[in-house]
Amino acid sequence: MTVESTPLNTMKNIARYATLTSAAGIFVLISGCATGPQANPRDPLEPMNRQIFGFNEVVDNAVVKPVAKAYTYVTPSLVRQGVTNFFSNLGDVWSTANNALQFKGRAAAESWMRFSINTVFGIGGVFDLATDMGLERHKEDFGQTLGVWGVPSGPYLVLPLLGPSTVRDTAALPVDMQGNALNAVPHSGDRDRLTGLNLINIRANLLRAGAVLDEAALDKYSFTRDFYLQVRRSEVYDGNPPDLPVPDAAK
Template sequence: MATRARSTRARRLVAAAVAAACLGGCATGPQANPVDPLEPLNRGVTRFNDAVDNAVMRPVAVAYETAVPQLVRTGVTNFFNNLVDVWSFANSVMQLRGERSAQTFMRVNVNTFFGLGGLLDVASEAGLERHREDFGQTLGRYGVGPGPYLVLPILGPSTVRDTAALPVDYYGGLISNVGDIPVRNTLYAMRLVDARAQLLPVDRLLRDAALDRYTLTRDVYLQRRRNDVYDGNPPDEP
């Protein structure tokens, strides 16, 4: 009886939490959520992105996950992570973060020279933590606010600040500096497919969730970017 009572109480608490989240997620308009004043437009772009994803990106990612062995996929992920680490190092330097810059510099060298060009993540096994940095975070470190939430066609969740930083991130990345256009486009395509395949577990979770996917994605993205800027210790919001 006690076990049944606890089970019933737990179900009621879960139901109440879901109902509260749904009520909060369904509210729209600037007064309901000032971080998303463009919500009607963003939802329209989200529907477009979902249609493209369902028609193209997700089937390709599923086929890639099914056909390519896990060991090979891990190597591809490590390779692109190593390229991203180079740009992370540049942003750490721009943020005047000496220790983090040194760690990322060591990561790139260790993985490049001892990890077969980055296919193996030797640095993580050696205890060198990855610090992912981009120009949007650099702007945030210098006091530039994120601005309103913005959903970009194909690219997905962003903010005004992160959108403004995209050209710098693009030209600062190593792939954009590859002179051979077919090779560069192939690398971009491989990186896109690999990134989408990594999101498949999250995608399955969102598809099974009863909450509003748009609201959940927005809130998680904004919280993650805020944590990125403040290294997981953001100041209290008013």
């Protein structure tokens, strides 16, 4: 099987299709698709979101999960950890930029130091020496930056193939894609193969959590939504979010 193998090509094509369809949620939102007055205020488009969630589940079960399982089966855990470290190290470049945009000088400096140390001494980031040296990872994206700037998250959205999001995070997605350090890879074929490998590796790292979710969640959609919104809110406020306002009906 060559480097242009079926699993990598499949993941590459999924990534391309996801890029083309990532704005679908906002398009439907703008077109006036809404539910009744009893709708969850955080998820007014729940019927549409559930349909897209179901579609994503079908694609994941039919294509993405089997590829991730095969990857896990044939790739030693030490190698998978190195792949994870490599892509996390590239992510530190974009985290540096977003920490700077959020005026977090120390976090920006530490993110750049992490990238420099791991790239030079960790063989391109395969080994995470910076963490062993006590340099904490400050992972940030442009969606979080918009949140720090005061942009509200807006309604919850489920994007085709890409999964959980919000209006704010979806609007930030093109900027995050442009900020991906893989764009610096000059050859498009190499760039696509690395993107496919990253997608496979990310899904493989989520296999165990996904199995637990399948067994424990009574409503997988609601659990995924609530977990995503809670995590994103915590990330915007660096783990210390303010209390949510109490709805008038609950007072």
